[in-house]
Amino acid sequence: TSNQMWGGRFAAGPDAIMEAINASIGFDKRLAAQDIEGSRAHAAMLASTGILTDKDAKAIREGLLTVLSEIESGDFQFSTALEDIHMNVEARLKEIIGEPAGRLHTGRSRNDQVATDFKLWVRDQLDAFEEALVTLIQAFLGQAEQGADWVMPGFTHLQTAQPVTWGHHMMAYVEMFGRDLSRVRDARARMNESPLGAAALAGTSFPIDRDMTAKELGFDRPAANSLDAVSDRDFALEFLSAASICAMHLSRLAEELVIWSSAQFRFVALSDRFSTGSSIMPQKKNPDAAELIRAKIGRIFGANVALMTVMKGLPLTYSKDMQEDKEQVFDAADNLMLALAAMNGMVRDMTANRESLEAAAGSGFSTATDLADWLVRVLGLPFREAHHITGALVAMAEAKGCDLPELSLADMQSVHGEISESVYDVLGVHNSVASRTSYGGTAPVRVREQIARWKEALK
Ligand code: ARG
Numbered sequence: 150t151s152n153q154m155w156g157g158r159f160a161a162g163p164d165a166i167m168e169a170i171n172a173s174i175g176f177d178k179r180l181a182a183q184d185i186e187g188s189r190a191h192a193a194m195l196a197s198t199g200i201l202t203d204k205d206a207k208a209i210r211e212g213l214l215t216v217l218s219e220i221e222s223g224d225f226q227f228s229t230a231l232e233d234i235h236m237n238v239e240a241r242l243k244e245i246i247g248e249p250a251g252r253l254h255t256g257r258s259r260n261d262q263v264a265t266d267f268k269l270w271v272r273d274q275l276d277a278f279e280e281a282l283v284t285l286i287q288a289f290l291g292q293a294e295q296g297a298d299w300v301m302p303g304f305t306h307l308q309t310a311q312p313v314t315w316g317h318h319m320m321a322y323v324e325m326f327g328r329d330l331s332r333v334r335d336a337r338a339r340m341n342e343s344p345l346g347a348a349a350l351a352g353t354s355f356p357i358d359r360d361m362t363a364k365e366l367g368f369d370r371p372a373a374n375s376l377d378a379v380s381d382r383d384f385a386l387e388f389l390s391a392a393s394i395c396a397m398h399l400s401r402l403a404e405e406l407v408i409w410s411s412a413q414f415r416f417v418a419l420s421d422r423f424s425t426g427s428s429i430m431p432q433k434k435n436p437d438a439a440e441l442i443r444a445k446i447g448r449i450f451g452a453n454v455a456l457m458t459v460m461k462g463l464p465l466t467y468s469k470d471m472q473e474d475k476e477q478v479f480d481a482a483d484n485l486m487l488a489l490a491a492m493n494g495m496v497r498d499m500t501a502n503r504e505s506l507e508a509a510a511g512s513g514f515s516t517a518t519d520l521a522d523w524l525v526r527v528l529g530l531p532f533r534e535a536h537h538i539t540g541a542l543v544a545m546a547e548a549k550g551c552d553l554p555e556l557s558l559a560d561m562q563s564v565h566g567e568i569s570e571s572v573y574d575v576l577g578v579h580n581s582v583a584s585r586t587s588y589g590g591t592a593p594v595r596v597r598e599q600i601a602r603w604k605e606a607l608k
Pocket residue numbers: 173177232233259260263467469471472473
């Protein structure tokens with residue numbers, strides 16, 4: 150038998166393979182609530198503009214609520230033959246209320262319908278994404294407050310560079326996730342235009358009120374061009390791009406947690422709640438959550454590339470290719486939210502090992518730059534010459550197997566005769582970090598200002 154939605158011009162029904170490749174109900178059932186919300190708004194508008202009678206609109210709106218409760222309770226029989234969520238809902242509505250169900254699709258197409266449903270879904274995800282970012286930033290602020298003046302090595306090339314504070318390192322992640330937060334907010338503001346009423350592509354001859362449905366669905370305004378409205382998936386791509394950049398941040402952090410929790414570093418202890426053991430090695434406590442976050446990110450990047458690729462060659466307006474948008478976004482959203490939740494738990498629970506951090510901060514000649522700066526400031530040497538003298542002192546310490554503060558004054562003076570006792574003041578890690586008071590620097594006083602600024606911003 151031919152299709153009940155468009156069977157008029159068809160003599161035969163679809164091949165089973167056609168049905169299989171065409172159907173999206175297997176995944177777009179996740180849009181059920183949005184589909185029904187959109188249809189209820191559309192029906193109300195059709196009645197208020199006189200396109201439908203109040204009686205029909207009422208039957209439709211109530212019938213849709215019945216369909217929703219069936220879906221929510223798990224009683225709904227989804228049909229692959231009915232292709233997608235839109236037709237499954239409408240067909241069931243017809244079974245429940247009869248003839249008026251066929252009037253719901255007046256002045257509308259599945260093209261504006263699916264764009265509307267999907268936008269509503271992505272908008273909810275952006276809201277959840279925003280909330281998860283705020284929670285994660287708060288977790289970092291807690292860590293930063295506790296250890297604002299704890300010292301640790303700062304790295305470049307993963308080689309010891311200069312001492313920094315634990316608080317400063319935590320606040321670096323606050324900045325990163327703070328940019329993610331602002332990207333999410335930007336994307337949400339930009340995407341919030343209603344496609345509903347664009348109809349198939351050209352608009353409609355019915356006297357619809359697009360402002361009314363836009364308002365009802367929480368959009369700021371109707372999308373201004375009907376062709377663009379049905380062919381636009383930028384909102385999904387912006388979600389995936391913001392998700393990808395955030396995922397990249399999560400992955401860098403995960404990598405640090407893996408390194409930091411190793412026996413060689415011992416910078417942090419992860420909680421039992423976010424670690425696993427080994428079935429053979431009794432001593433093991435593995436940072437599996439961090440590793441899985443680092444790995445899951447691949448799916449999010451993949452989704453971004455996949456949807457970009459789907460969209461890049463499509464002529465305006467709608468093409469069925471666009472049905473491939475949803476699974477990518479669903480999978481990326483599920484994994485992003487899980488990764489954010491797991492990272493939030495890990496960061497809240499982790500214990501920084503203040504002693505290990507401090508011991509590591511002083512090793513690897515981390516205050517060599519402070520020594521060079523001292524030669525410039527106190528002896529008036531050009532920085533390049535100071536750099537060279539300090540390099541010679543580092544080489545001497547390395548040969549003796551000690552750190553810079555352990556060189557005797559006589560050793561120092563053998564390299565440059567004017568070096569005096571006060572040089573030892575700058576070789577200590579606490580003095581080193583305290584001296585870096587430039588804006589954005591690692592000094593505890595600056596770090597505490599940034600913590601206060603962020604707390605204010607998140608109020
Ligand atoms: N299932 C379709 C999708 O997800 C709905 C829109 C179908 N529109 C069409 N003209 N065939 O994109």
